[in-house]
Amino acid sequence: MSMAGKVRRPWFSRLVFLGVLLFLYLPLGVLVVNSFNASKYGGRWDGFTLGWYEKLRQDEATLAALGNTLKIAALATGASTLLGTLAAWCLHRYRSRLQSLHLVVTELPLAVPDIWIGVALQLFFIQAGWDLGFGTVLAAHVTFCLCYVTALMVGRLQGFDMQLVDAARDLGAGPVQVALRIVLPVLLPGMIAAGLMAFILSVDDFVITFFVSGPGGATLPAKVYAMARTSRNMPVINALSTILILATLLTALLGHRFLKPKSA
Amino acid sequence: MPEVSTPSRRHETWLTLPSLLWMAVFFAVPALNLFLISFRPAQVSGDVGTGWTTEAWRVFAEPGHQEVLVRTLGISLATTAGCVLLALPAAWCILLARPSLRPWLLLALVLPFWTSFLVRVFSWRALLQSSGPVATLLTEAGLLEDGGMLLYNPPVVVMVMIYTYLPLAVLPLHAAMEKFDFGTYEAARDLGAGPLRAFWSVVVPSVRGGIVAACLLVGVPSLGSYVVPEMVGGIDSEMLGSRIGQRLFSDRNLPQAAALASGLALVAMPLVWLSLRRRKEELT
Numbered sequence: 001m002s003m004a005g006k007v008r009r010p011w012f013s014r015l016v017f018l019g020v021l022l023f024l025y026l027p028l029g030v031l032v033v034n035s036f037n038a039s040k041y042g043g044r045w046d047g048f049t050l051g052w053y054e055k056l057r058q059d060e061a062t063l064a065a066l067g068n069t070l071k072i073a074a075l076a077t078g079a080s081t082l083l084g085t086l087a088a089w090c091l092h093r094y095r096s097r098l099q100s101l102h103l104v105v106t107e108l109p110l111a112v113p114d115i116w117i118g119v120a121l122q123l124f125f126i127q128a129g130w131d132l133g134f135g136t137v138l139a140a141h142v143t144f145c146l147c148y149v150t151a152l153m154v155g156r157l158q159g160f161d162m163q164l165v166d167a168a169r170d171l172g173a174g175p176v177q178v179a180l181r182i183v184l185p186v187l188l189p190g191m192i193a194a195g196l197m198a199f200i201l202s203v204d205d206f207v208i209t210f211f212v213s214g215p216g217g218a219t220l221p222a223k224v225y226a227m228a229r230t231s232r233n234m235p236v237i238n239a240l241s242t243i244l245i246l247a248t249l250l251t252a253l254l255g256h257r258f259l260k261p262k263s264a
Numbered sequence: 265m266p267e268v269s270t271p272s273r274r275h276e277t278w279l280t281l282p283s284l285l286w287m288a289v290f291f292a293v294p295a296l297n298l299f300l301i302s303f304r305p306a307q308v309s310g311d312v313g314t315g316w317t318t319e320a321w322r323v324f325a326e327p328g329h330q331e332v333l334v335r336t337l338g339i340s341l342a343t344t345a346g347c348v349l350l351a352l353p354a355a356w357c358i359l360l361a362r363p364s365l366r367p368w369l370l371l372a373l374v375l376p377f378w379t380s381f382l383v384r385v386f387s388w389r390a391l392l393q394s395s396g397p398v399a400t401l402l403t404e405a406g407l408l409e410d411g412g413m414l415l416y417n418p419p420v421v422v423m424v425m426i427y428t429y430l431p432l433a434v435l436p437l438h439a440a441m442e443k444f445d446f447g448t449y450e451a452a453r454d455l456g457a458g459p460l461r462a463f464w465s466v467v468v469p470s471v472r473g474g475i476v477a478a479c480l481l482v483g484v485p486s487l488g489s490y491v492v493p494e495m496v497g498g499i500d501s502e503m504l505g506s507r508i509g510q511r512l513f514s515d516r517n518l519p520q521a522a523a524l525a526s527g528l529a530l531v532a533m534p535l536v537w538l539s540l541r542r543r544k545e546e547l548t
Contacts, residue, residue: 010356010357010459012353012459012460013354016354016357017358020354024372024427027387031386041393041395042396043399083283086282087282087283090276090283096276098284102280105291105292107540111539111540112532113505113529115525115528116532119525120294120298120525123298123301124290124297124298126518127297140290143290175275200378203380211512225491228389234390238390252378
């Protein structure tokens with residue numbers, strides 16, 4: 001007999017669950033529906049239209065922001081996946097004072113409010129005389145993505161058998177050979193999952209980006225934010241948001257497939 | 265020949281250097297710099313002056329900023345409590361469902377978290393704006409006067425913050441409940457406790473660890489909220505994050521921005537410390 005059968009109808013928790021589902025999906029659902037609604041404020045249904053998407057397609061600033069977002073995300077993903085995997089490897093393999101420090105500087109950023117990182121980086125870039133723009137946004141993205149990748153890969157490495165490495169070394173393999181032919185193939189699925197996660201985080205980040213971006217660094221979320229301040233753009237942001245929802249969901253589902261640990 | 269299984273120091277240093285150096289330059293130095301700037305004088309030009317002063321830290325003596333600080337704590341507390349109170353029964357409901365159904369129910373609760381944060385906040389703005397769907401319905405039903413405002417007040421800020429952070433509370437509570445010994449709940453029920461009583465006195469205490477984790481995961485980002493109060497909040501729902509933004513973007517007082525951000529870090533410090541310690545326990 002299943003647990004559910006024994007419990008006398010958990011109606012209260014079911015009610016809360018349904019309420020929570022409604023709460024979670026209603027605003028997003030209305031937004032998606034309204035992106036096809038001819039009505040400007042979405043108060044009522046005025047007929048189906050693709051006009052807002054058409055308008056979006058003609059908006060060059062948005063397209064430029066999209067290009068920026070993808071460029072930054074791709075570069076940040078590549079750099080942070082490499083740096084983060086290496087960092088996780090060190091944290092897993094060595095036990096020393098150096099690694100204690102290493103652990104603190106890669107974990108602390110995940111534990112503090114992101115606005116704090118944004119402010120600290122902006123002030124640092126200003127003091128260093130570094131113009132806010134594409135470069136500063138990229139550096140910031142690599143930083144927080146690196147921390148997430150490290151945390152994820154440390155988790156993945158828990159199941160890694162170090163004897164594999166020792167055995168290979170005993171049999172005469174050099175360090176490069178071990179890294180490329182033993183470690184990399186085992187870690188690759190985890191690295192792909194971590195990379196996808198870094199990609200989503202980079203595409204999605206608003207607060208840190210907002211604080212360190214100048215003229216050349218506007219990403220899509222920054223664009224949405226700027227547009228959202230004036231309500232006349234509302235339906236166009238609905239359309240842009242719908243595309244963003246679909247894109248992040250697809251990437252997340254893809255990552256979910258890789259993230260599932262293989263049953264060893 | 266050196267022992268193969270004890271990796272050499274030299275290797276360690278070279279392999280650690282890239283990430284350590286990156287984090288030193290883009291995290292440790294900026295963090296220290298932020299703290300130091302908060303003790304610098306502000307110049308009218310918007311630059312940071314030379315010499316040392318505690319001038320910027322006096323913002324916390326101003327009643328206006330104290331009010332904002334207290335409100336930030338209050339809104340974060342309400343958000344955290346709301347998230348835990350909704351996530352507890354929701355995670356319980358998942359536990360009681362058929363095993364084949366559980367992963368899907370969990371996914372349903374967590375999925376919105378993977379869509380853009382900004383879009384989720386914006387969706388509420390679109391939903392509750394003055395000519396939007398909810399306002400139209402309420403006006404037609406006679407529940408809202410024409411042109412009445414649903415946005416820009418503290419309760420809306422708390423609600424949207426609960427909305428954005430709820431999945432963060434669901435995950436640790438779900439993980440804690442999976443380890444829950446169901447027999448103790450059954451025993452409590454068999455001994456005559458009602459479902460609510462059995463839940464509060466048996467289930468809740470045994471998932472304490474999950475509740476603490478949920479509070480940490482929701483509490484810290486709540487304290488640093490910027491987007492939600494800016495997008496759906498009004499003047500009476502300003503939080504510390506909004507003030508930091510104003511100092512950086514509008515009045516260009518960098519030392520004061522640094523002081524406010526340092527204040528935020530000090531307030532969040534106990535939570536940050538606790539979550540780091542828990543993480544360390546997890547790893548060892």
